[in-house]
Amino acid sequence: MKQQRLWLLFIVAIFGVAFAPLPLGTAVPTSRTVRLEASSFEFSPAVVAVNPGDQVTIELAATDVMHGLYLDGYDLEITAEPGQTAVLTFTADKTGTFRFRCSVTCGALHPFMIGKLKVGPNLLLWRSVALSLLAVLFFISREPLFVNREPLSVVRKPNAEYEIRNTEHGIRNTEHP
Amino acid sequence: MKRSDLTRIPVVKALLVNRWPQFILRIVALAGFVVAILAGLLGTPVGSRNLSIVFVWIAWWALLILAAVPLFGRGWCTVCPIPMAGEWLQNGALLGPRKRETGDQRSETSSNLQSLVSSLRLRPWPKRFRNIWLQNGGFLLLALFSAVVLTQPMVTAVILAAFLFLAVGAALIFERRAFCRYLCPVGGFIGLYSQVAPLEVRVRDTAVCAAHTDKTCYTGNENGYGCPWGVFPGGLIKNTYCGACLECLRTCPHDNIAIQIRPVGADLTVARGRKLDEAFKAFIMLGSAVVYSAVMLGPWGWLKTTAYSVGSLAWLGYALAFLLLILGALPGLFYLATWAGTAQRGNRRALRQRFTANAYALVPLGLMAWIAFSLSFVFANISYLWPVMSDPFGWGWDLFGTAALNWTPYLSRVVPALQTLVLVGGLAWAAGTARKIAAEKRGGTAVPVIIYCFFITVGLLWLLIG
Amino acid sequence: MAADWLTHRGVKSAKKSVNLSGEFLARFLLALLVIGTPLWIWAARRGETAVTVHALMPEKGGFLPDTLTAAVGVPLELNLISDDVMHGFAVGQTGWPAVDVKPGQMTEVTLTFAEPGTYTYYCTRWCGPNHWRMRGTIEVTGAEEREAPPASPPLYVELELDIDAPHELDILLKTPPSAARGAELDITLPSEFLSRDVYLTQTPFEVWQALRLASETAALTDEDVWDLVAAAWHSQTTDEQIQRGQTLYNQNCAACHGSGGGGDGVFGQAFDQASDFTDSQTMLGASTAVFDGKIRRGGMGTGMPYWGTIFTDEEIDALIAYLWTFQFPMDNE
Numbered sequence: 012m013k014q015q016r017l018w019l020l021f022i023v024a025i026f027g028v029a030f031a032p033l034p035l036g037t038a039v040p041t042s043r044t045v046r047l048e049a050s051s052f053e054f055s056p057a058v059v060a061v062n063p064g065d066q067v068t069i070e071l072a073a074t075d076v077m078h079g080l081y082l083d084g085y086d087l088e089i090t091a092e093p094g095q096t097a098v099l100t101f102t103a104d105k106t107g108t109f110r111f112r113c114s115v116t117c118g119a120l121h122p123f124m125i126g127k128l129k130v131g132p133n134l135l136l137w138r139s140v141a142l143s144l145l146a147v148l149f150f151i152s153r154e155p156l157f158v159n160r161e162p163l164s165v166v167r168k169p170n171a172e173y174e175i176r177n178t179e180h181g182i183r184n185t186e187h188p
Numbered sequence: 189m190k191r192s193d194l195t196r197i198p199v200v201k202a203l204l205v206n207r208w209p210q211f212i213l214r215i216v217a218l219a220g221f222v223v224a225i226l227a228g229l230l231g232t233p234v235g236s237r238n239l240s241i242v243f244v245w246i247a248w249w250a251l252l253i254l255a256a257v258p259l260f261g262r263g264w265c266t267v268c269p270i271p272m273a274g275e276w277l278q279n280g281a282l283l284g285p286r287k288r289e290t291g292d293q294r295s296e297t298s299s300n301l302q303s304l305v306s307s308l309r310l311r312p313w314p315k316r317f318r319n320i321w322l323q324n325g326g327f328l329l330l331a332l333f334s335a336v337v338l339t340q341p342m343v344t345a346v347i348l349a350a351f352l353f354l355a356v357g358a359a360l361i362f363e364r365r366a367f368c369r370y371l372c373p374v375g376g377f378i379g380l381y382s383q384v385a386p387l388e389v390r391v392r393d394t395a396v397c398a399a400h401t402d403k404t405c406y407t408g409n410e411n412g413y414g415c416p417w418g419v420f421p422g423g424l425i426k427n428t429y430c431g432a433c434l435e436c437l438r439t440c441p442h443d444n445i446a447i448q449i450r451p452v453g454a455d456l457t458v459a460r461g462r463k464l465d466e467a468f469k470a471f472i473m474l475g476s477a478v479v480y481s482a483v484m485l486g487p488w489g490w491l492k493t494t495a496y497s498v499g500s501l502a503w504l505g506y507a508l509a510f511l512l513l514i515l516g517a518l519p520g521l522f523y524l525a526t527w528a529g530t531a532q533r534g535n536r537r538a539l540r541q542r543f544t545a546n547a548y549a550l551v552p553l554g555l556m557a558w559i560a561f562s563l564s565f566v567f568a569n570i571s572y573l574w575p576v577m578s579d580p581f582g583w584g585w586d587l588f589g590t591a592a593l594n595w596t597p598y599l600s601r602v603v604p605a606l607q608t609l610v611l612v613g614g615l616a617w618a619a620g621t622a623r624k625i626a627a628e629k630r631g632g633t634a635v636p637v638i639i640y641c642f643f644i645t646v647g648l649l650w651l652l653i654g
Numbered sequence: 655m656a657a658d659w660l661t662h663r664g665v666k667s668a669k670k671s672v673n674l675s676g677e678f679l680a681r682f683l684l685a686l687l688v689i690g691t692p693l694w695i696w697a698a699r700r701g702e703t704a705v706t707v708h709a710l711m712p713e714k715g716g717f718l719p720d721t722l723t724a725a726v727g728v729p730l731e732l733n734l735i736s737d738d739v740m741h742g743f744a745v746g747q748t749g750w751p752a753v754d755v756k757p758g759q760m761t762e763v764t765l766t767f768a769e770p771g772t773y774t775y776y777c778t779r780w781c782g783p784n785h786w787r788m789r790g791t792i793e794v795t796g797a798e799e800r801e802a803p804p805a806s807p808p809l810y811v812e813l814e815l816d817i818d819a820p821h822e823l824d825i826l827l828k829t830p831p832s833a834a835r836g837a838e839l840d841i842t843l844p845s846e847f848l849s850r851d852v853y854l855t856q857t858p859f860e861v862w863q864a865l866r867l868a869s870e871t872a873a874l875t876d877e878d879v880w881d882l883v884a885a886a887w888h889s890q891t892t893d894e895q896i897q898r899g900q901t902l903y904n905q906n907c908a909a910c911h912g913s914g915g916g917g918d919g920v921f922g923q924a925f926d927q928a929s930d931f932t933d934s935q936t937m938l939g940a941s942t943a944v945f946d947g948k949i950r951r952g953g954m955g956t957g958m959p960y961w962g963t964i965f966t967d968e969e970i971d972a973l974i975a976y977l978w979t980f981q982f983p984m985d986n987e
Contacts, residue, residue: 050489083597083601086600110600112597114595119336120335123483123484133653133654135608135653136650136653139611142608143612146616146619147615147638147639147641149619150623151635
């Protein structure tokens, strides 16, 4: 019974951690402009934080060769050439942390040119850390904290095992009971 | 737990025993391999538009780490074309063993190739290298240059060609598939992670093997070759070094070989045969997943440039840090965790044994870390595949009408949630495995190892979805 | 067990011949794929007649090859491909639209020249600070060599101007002169101030000085006179011209001179410091002829490219018309 209750508790906790609604912050949405300088293979600043609901304007300025910006999750894209700043305006209506990537091949490491847009708190990260913690607690709760304990279970032994050695005549096997 | 034997299904068994399905897959893979090498050497130096990079590091890698390894273990090794040439030279035949020379009667089909084969004096692989340390080193070496290897078609082509030459060279000097078993940098981690696969090659009844004096599975007969991996199937307790080549299925005269579906991760809790080289493979793979996530998917441009500027002072620093993390910090902290979780702290030998044993808990953690890393890398870039299929060399071809398709990431909204599931699942799996391993011996607790896994998982979560 | 073994053997020897043909079929298939694939690739490449031009960043070689030949009226087929980043391709003074040269992706263009001569092709996408060095030439030979009409020398040569001489003034304008305000003053400027010649050869400051001395402006403030100069300059340009100039400027000049003309473009610091077109002290002491000369000839070592072989006369006029708007802003904007 006790074991069952523990299980139930963990399942409830898992669902709670995974799906419980959480406040997203109370910041009043504003409009903000971010100038992103793109150079091979880096966005600067590489991490941009805005509040949910903000009207975000990204000015993408390429500083060496042509670059682009593809925003994950929002699926928006712009490209910019040195001298010709590109502007992207959108409402940050999805919360979470989104990667943005260069979308114009700009050299060998182009596929790895990545930045982050943080819209409000990264609930996915916190929830997954909490889930990890729950998982750890679950296993630790079933584990002796102190090391002087008896083995928990008997390990299954294979039926029979063989060892194999290369000899002049091929192989020789020895049986282990 | 109950295992169900796939070879009991006649169609499956026929398909596996017959050499043609496997052979067709292998030559198709070989043709792909040759085209990849040619594309790397002759095609455009722009990686995202060259078949060698896109096929090998996006398509093949996705297939390997997201499907082949977790589902089939050494499934890739079954169809890998790299050892084909070497085996042909060793065996004198491509498809299957030909008439064997019995007694003084020489085969009438004897050819030049066969006389070459008989002139080879194949040596057994040197004893001191009968482990995966060379594979560990090979993987680390490639990993240090990964920023270049993954992006430069020419480098990829040279490495693929080098694999081929090494495999042939090894086959001309040493017995069996020495390259696969002891050298292939990919084979090392496939072997380690194949321990978690829900598929295994085992014998049905070990007593049959014990009574079978010919041991044709090891020596070969006219139905097939002796185990190319130098493994005696009757002694198989883990997947690690079984290459899933299916030869024993063909050579066993007693129909004693089974290919079974089994619980995932079954090999991890088999106490026998745990080794330090495999334990370090677990650290190398886990550490590389962490480093790759930071270097390739992180927002730090300087780190990417450093990893790419091979030979520069900054790169040497990066290489040193990489090696220190993977061979020093990760195992060092793990040793501490092992020390904290055991009662016999004074006994160095016992401690080392526990360290090695505990490291097997990192196998599911590392595999899931690689899957999580690959998810974001693969889904973001798999759309490069369509143009490259139509224009493999960047020569303006349009074989399938897809040459002009643009790059676009797929599932960018779903991937982070998937990664969370994979990483948290990996942690739970690792923690459960750690408990089982700790329980094997008296006086141990898995708590410190579980906490170690927790911190690694949090670090990966932060790198990949933070 | 023994019986088992025997049956296996029996079956095997009966199959021997089948097995052999299987082996040869396997070898044939292997050869077909492994030798056939490269052969097929080679064969597919053989029919290629077009010239492949690789585009690389200027530090890595620029256009390879950078000299091409063609004959008048004979189509020149080019396969353009970039080996690193996004580049572009256009032929100077032809008005043909520029095409993108994408990394690892072939772009096919066919050029047919009507006139013999030396043409310059150039990169149209900024690919680094040295982007403008990325050029090549096409020698186009005619059926019969005609004597090309002697090109008129650029204005600055005709005027014997030293376009490298410093032209800073000792004046400082508080507000930019406005053509609209100038028009509102309702003063009919003497026609000599509205001539094309004045716009081309005189500096705004010279015109301002002359106007200041004219009797019509006696009642006006210095600022008012500047507004008149702006009006005079404005009368020599059209809105379409300025718009065209702006497009050219953004594509070719803004990376160094800045999209606002302030000399603060992303590559402005890479060289000696790109000119600041918003600085009235240097601008008002220069004439259209000086700009024309600098654009055509380039900066001779300062990093300013030469555009004489690329822009047409109309394009240079449009560009200068736009440059003047940094001093004499368009009021309707």
